[in-house]
Amino acid sequence: MRSQTTIKQIAQALQISISTVSRALQNNPRIGLKTREKVMEMAQKLHYIPNPAAMLLRKNQTFTIGVILPTLTEEFFSLAITGIEDVVMEKGYHVLVSQSRDNYEREKQLVDSFLRTRVDGVLVSVAGQTNHYAHFKKLEEYGIPTVFFDRVPRNLPAHKVRCNVEQGAKEAIQYLYDKGIRRIALLNGPSNLAVSDERLNGYLTALHNFHLFSSPRHIRTTNLSREDTWTQMAHFLSLPEPPEAILCFNDYIALYAMQYCSSRGIRPNQDIAFISFANLPITQFMDNPPMASVEQFPLQMGKESAELLLSCIQNQETTSTYFEKVIETELVIHNFSDSDHTL
Amino acid sequence: MRSQTTIKQIAQALQISISTVSRALQNNPRIGLKTREKVMEMAQKLHYIPNPAAMLLRKNQTFTIGVILPTLTEEFFSLAITGIEDVVMEKGYHVLVSQSRDNYEREKQLVDSFLRTRVDGVLVSVAGQTNHYAHFKKLEEYGIPTVFFDRVPRNLPAHKVRCNVEQGAKEAIQYLYDKGIRRIALLNGPSNLAVSDERLNGYLTALHNFHLFSSPRHIRTTNLSREDTWTQMAHFLSLPEPPEAILCFNDYIALYAMQYCSSRGIRPNQDIAFISFANLPITQFMDNPPMASVEQFPLQMGKESAELLLSCIQNQETTSTYFEKVIETELVIHNFSDSDHTL
DNA sequence: CTGTTAGCGCGTTCAC
DNA sequence: GTGAACGCGCTAACAG
Numbered sequence: 001m002r003s004q005t006t007i008k009q010i011a012q013a014l015q016i017s018i019s020t021v022s023r024a025l026q027n028n029p030r031i032g033l034k035t036r037e038k039v040m041e042m043a044q045k046l047h048y049i050p051n052p053a054a055m056l057l058r059k060n061q062t063f064t065i066g067v068i069l070p071t072l073t074e075e076f077f078s079l080a081i082t083g084i085e086d087v088v089m090e091k092g093y094h095v096l097v098s099q100s101r102d103n104y105e106r107e108k109q110l111v112d113s114f115l116r117t118r119v120d121g122v123l124v125s126v127a128g129q130t131n132h133y134a135h136f137k138k139l140e141e142y143g144i145p146t147v148f149f150d151r152v153p154r155n156l157p158a159h160k161v162r163c164n165v166e167q168g169a170k171e172a173i174q175y176l177y178d179k180g181i182r183r184i185a186l187l188n189g190p191s192n193l194a195v196s197d198e199r200l201n202g203y204l205t206a207l208h209n210f211h212l213f214s215s216p217r218h219i220r221t222t223n224l225s226r227e228d229t230w231t232q233m234a235h236f237l238s239l240p241e242p243p244e245a246i247l248c249f250n251d252y253i254a255l256y257a258m259q260y261c262s263s264r265g266i267r268p269n270q271d272i273a274f275i276s277f278a279n280l281p282i283t284q285f286m287d288n289p290p291m292a293s294v295e296q297f298p299l300q301m302g303k304e305s306a307e308l309l310l311s312c313i314q315n316q317e318t319t320s321t322y323f324e325k326v327i328e329t330e331l332v333i334h335n336f337s338d339s340d341h342t343l
Numbered sequence: 344m345r346s347q348t349t350i351k352q353i354a355q356a357l358q359i360s361i362s363t364v365s366r367a368l369q370n371n372p373r374i375g376l377k378t379r380e381k382v383m384e385m386a387q388k389l390h391y392i393p394n395p396a397a398m399l400l401r402k403n404q405t406f407t408i409g410v411i412l413p414t415l416t417e418e419f420f421s422l423a424i425t426g427i428e429d430v431v432m433e434k435g436y437h438v439l440v441s442q443s444r445d446n447y448e449r450e451k452q453l454v455d456s457f458l459r460t461r462v463d464g465v466l467v468s469v470a471g472q473t474n475h476y477a478h479f480k481k482l483e484e485y486g487i488p489t490v491f492f493d494r495v496p497r498n499l500p501a502h503k504v505r506c507n508v509e510q511g512a513k514e515a516i517q518y519l520y521d522k523g524i525r526r527i528a529l530l531n532g533p534s535n536l537a538v539s540d541e542r543l544n545g546y547l548t549a550l551h552n553f554h555l556f557s558s559p560r561h562i563r564t565t566n567l568s569r570e571d572t573w574t575q576m577a578h579f580l581s582l583p584e585p586p587e588a589i590l591c592f593n594d595y596i597a598l599y600a601m602q603y604c605s606s607r608g609i610r611p612n613q614d615i616a617f618i619s620f621a622n623l624p625i626t627q628f629m630d631n632p633p634m635a636s637v638e639q640f641p642l643q644m645g646k647e648s649a650e651l652l653l654s655c656i657q658n659q660e661t662t663s664t665y666f667e668k669v670i671e672t673e674l675v676i677h678n679f680s681d682s683d684h685t686l
Numbered sequence: 687c688t689g690t691t692a693g694c695g696c697g698t699t700c701a702c
Numbered sequence: 703g704t705g706a707a708c709g710c711g712c713t714a715a716c717a718g
Contacts, residue, residue: 007695007696017704019706020705023697026697030703049459052461053399053400054710056399058697058710062396064460073425075416078421081442085441094441094460096439096440099428113432116393117437118347141390286628287630359688361689361711366688373688396712397710397712398711400693400712401713403694688718690715691715694711694713697708699706699707699708700705700708702704
């Protein structure tokens, strides 16, 4: 059974021509009902499965979409994949997932590999290290529709689905302000990511609006590794006026930071308040998660970007204008009674 | 630039024949050095990318391997994917990842979809609901090499890469025994999974060896959902002699169970000890993770299964005999001083 | 060393 | 209604 059944074989078995079989299989009205039924039956019997290669060769469609994201281990991205799968599989597409691991070189290779595979479209959440977007330009040159989601490139005209993290940052500051906290630091992500900018903007705007203390020494960026996050935390804690609260790039960074505090005898969320982005489900298992987190709705983001991509694939012509979708965030409070905060 | 460059175009540009170009591109020694160089140059200039469809049509190889696993959100599986990617991409293969979400119907559909896509091989960790393996038989019929990993089917002769969880269970009981704990319950996974059997065997054997109290009421299975896990926990806690320790199917189940305890005013790891399987990195962020967990080395498992699969793909003939690889586990203690346990 | 040709599986004219 | 023939991009005999 190693060799696959082809329309040729079923044509021979039925003593009819190949093209008749082909047409019958496509429900072409020009084929007689009984012929069609006989063909269908035989196809069933012989376990016929159309060869996608032949199809691709003629139609230039792989029904495969490629996804590049930093890491699957982060729940945000694995949830996004789930959203993408949901939308895309319903339309008969497959998903080719690859991790850039926040590495520029790897990301570039993945783009090349998708070019080779002739995927019908690409979804990207760019790597933390990536500074320029020439490799993505290639996709456009070859006419492969591309949609960026969450980690969207700065200054690059392209289809984008992103979160309103700026608003999220503002709400986070508001929340802290309402709790009477005034000295708030920002532990941000790599500055080449637009999502970092937005956090910074929201943070600065909110600080300004509330006439809060603002100092460059209260703003640091981490390369997202645990080591670097600890280094930045060491800086914060060494300040003459250490922050009362820290707004962190995402839940993982917050967790690293809180770990550091614990190791230094500082009680997270009691001595220093932590707020972060992502609101990962896994934090629900923690006795002491970040005090609050900005929900970014990964499932919805996955779905929306997949839908956008599919529509781009459908009408390739209309690609002259770029579409940008912004999803609103929501600050989720992690069930802290005010008494927990002793400051 | 929408239309792809073909060898035909570069042949025309150079005024040579198509096959010469083809051979030059393959570094066929029969082609003269200068011709080859000219071809390479032109290919570069025209941004030539070989069309995989044509290749597939001739060679019947997609250089794609399909992966079916329950969920990417569980760190164990996303780490396994990383291991798989590492091995497979180095050999020029792509990875088609799909989630069964522990659903039998979905798993079946995914197999069909892989059949259609003509992947070169399949890696599977079977869904929690799956009871029979007819759909996997299909893969074999079509000559698609298949390797099961972690959640391997019971009683099905096939290539398997799995963990020695039986040994892991024994070590877990040993650890509890050494701490003076005697009444140990097992909160197991679905009984149709072989990995559940193994846990049960290890548990029973160890209990017997230590002459420990054993009762059917101290053995329950969960369908892996939070709700059902809570139900089973309610049962345990309602017993006249509730367990002093619970061995859980994996970290997530342990976390659910511990959550339930907390909600009932029972202190996890103090009033009841929890030990689980997987030892997910994420638990390192918890102040009170399971007391110990059986490390299953997902990265290594991913790598080993990918390697096995690739070797099956290489020599299709030798498929007469099935290969089974067992990876040893390791009980990781989560840094608890004995004084923490007040029982 | 290089060119010619057939064919991989399928859809699609164009004839009949 | 149906069949013959061509071509998608490429490799691999088979000729020179």
